[in-house]
Amino acid sequence: MLPTIDRLVFLIGVAVGGLGLSVFLEPIWSWPIRLIVILMAYLTCDAIFRRHPNLVLRSPGQRWMLGLLPATIIFEAFVLLPRITEQGKIAGLTFLAAILALVIVAQYQSMHAEGQSTARFLLNLMTYGVAFGLYYSLYSFEGDVQSALAAGLTTAALSVEILRGNSGSKTATYSLASGVVLAEAKLIMNFWPVDAIMGSIVLLLIFYVLSGTIQSYVHSQFTRSTLVEFSTVGVVAFVIVYGMRLWIG
DSSP, X not given: OOOOHHHHHHHHHHHHHHHHHHHTSOHHHHHHHHHHHHHXXXXXXXXXXXXXXXXXXXXXXXXXGTTHHHHHHHHHHHHHGGGSOHHHHHHXXXXXXXXXXXXXXXXXXXXXXXXXXXXXXXXXXXXXXXXXXXXXXXXXXXXXXXXXXXXXXXXXXXXXXXXXXXXXXHHHHHHHHHHHHHHHHHHHHXXXXXXXXXXXXXXXXXXXXXXXXXXXXXXXXXXXXXXXXXXXXXXXXXXXXXXXXXXXX
């Protein structure tokens, strides 16, 4: 089952059009446009999922979670687009449209029993991909506190998608906690002399281990072996990536 096509087209049009318009505006005007576009995208997502046949049977407090991943993707596009060459901007806007469509369809499908596991896998994969892109883009921010705050806020928004399926209050609490942890980690990383790619990978691994641990705890599956498993995956991945960076560099 697919979401309402007209609203999906409107969402993509708002995102791509607003992103393209912001390129030609002065910074003093581009940021208000960005905020308006992100807000409109979030509200459009709410309109799309409001008519979902399964969602109406659940608490209205669940619906607010669904617009955060698309809104965060658009925010990341606003940050990354100015760093792309003129030739690459059209490809970037096309990629944004495709990703937004894929995310909305996957979110819509994740509300059905049939195909739910595949949809959730794709959503988790895209969420971690968006997180890496955001962490990488934050290295262009001026100011240690600003970049740490941005890392915390975006991580909290992305955590909502990872933890979606629990009660709204529980998801919000654990997502905010994840945001605080990543904000502190980013603040520490600002004083660690590593390049943007390595720093982004470290933050992504922290996000992955933290999200997996919280999920296990929420579903009453948290054990010592679970903590060891996620910690081992994080440490091994870090050692491999760091070794490859030393070998290549």
